[in-house]
Amino acid sequence: KTLVEAHKGTITAQSAGRNKGATFTLVFPTCEKAEAQFAPAASPMAPERQPMRILLVEDHEDTNRSLTNLLRRRGYHVQSALNFRSAVDLSAKEPFDVLISDLALPDGNGIDLMRKLNANGPVFGIALTGFGMEDDIRKSKEAGFQHHLVKPIDLNKLDSLIQQSAAALASA
Numbered sequence: 001k002t003l004v005e006a007h008k009g010t011i012t013a014q015s016a017g018r019n020k021g022a023t024f025t026l027v028f029p030t031c032e033k034a035e036a037q038f039a040p041a042a043s044p045m046a047p048e049r050q051p052m053r054i055l056l057v058e059d060h061e062d063t064n065r066s067l068t069n070l071l072r073r074r075g076y077h078v079q080s081a082l083n084f085r086s087a088v089d090l091s092a093k094e095p096f097d098v099l100i101s102d103l104a105l106p107d108g109n110g111i112d113l114m115r116k117l118n119a120n121g122p123v124f125g126i127a128l129t130g131f132g133m134e135d136d137i138r139k140s141k142e143a144g145f146q147h148h149l150v151k152p153i154d155l156n157k158l159d160s161l162i163q164q165s166a167a168a169l170a171s172a
Contacts, residue, residue: 004026004028006152007028007029007152008028008029009026009027009028009029010026010027011024011025011026011027012024012025013025051075051076051077052076052077052097052098052162052165052166053076053077053079053094053095053096053097053098054071054076054077054078054079054096054097054098054099054100054162055078055079055080055081055087055090055091055096055098055099055100055101055117055123056068056071056078056079056080056081056100056101057080057081057082057083057084057086057087057099057100057101057102057105057110057113058080058082058100058101058102058128059082059083059102059104059105059106060102061082064080064082065080067080067100068080070155071159071162074159076162079094079096082106083105083106083107083108084105084106084107084108084109084112084113085107085108087101087113088113088116091116091117091120095120095121096117096123097123097124097165097166097169098123098124098125098126098162098165099113099114099117099123099124099125099126100125100126100128100158101113101114101125101126101127101128102127102128102129103127103128103129103131103136103140104129104130104131110127110129110140110143110145111139111140111143112143114127114140114143114144114145115143115144118144123144124146124165124168124169125140125143125144125145125146125147126145126146126147126148126149126158126161126162126165127140127145127147127148127149128149128151128153128158129148129149129150129151130150130151131150132148132150136148146161146164146165146168147161149161
């Protein structure tokens with residue numbers, strides 16, 4: 001029920017009685033509204049800049065694929081990794097402007113990844129996580145993440161934070 005309500009949906013149940021089975025109905029907002037929420041930004045980046053180079057690290061494959069596609073539609077150059085090791089390998093091959101990383105990874109964590117990438121040069125960091133306690137936020141900021149987003153995320157908020165990174169990089 002909590003998951004359904006987190007996505008602004010409703011759930012109902014009906015049954016003809018004991019041992020007769022049950023029917024559960026889940027209702028979510030229409031796709032039309034979701035498409036409007038995820039529509040490409042009018043101007044995702046300053047025209048004089050190259051597309052932002054983003055390293056997305058998310059171990060949930062569907063979330064990784066969806067976020068990668070949505071960010072690419074907004075004009076960003078996105079490389080994605082499903083784990084710590086793959087992220088380190090990708091970062092050794094090319095520099096990234098922004099790291100968007102889950103904090104809980106199967107073979108490491110986003111905190112250590114942020115520290116490792118920052119050791120090679122400054123990277124703007126956005127943590128994406130299910131952990132939102134004050135201590136979690138403090139640890140991610142201490143590791144070098146500029147922002148800490150708790151899932152489920154708002155894509156427009158994420159896009160706004162990426163734009164802030166573009167402005168920070170342009171003024172650096």
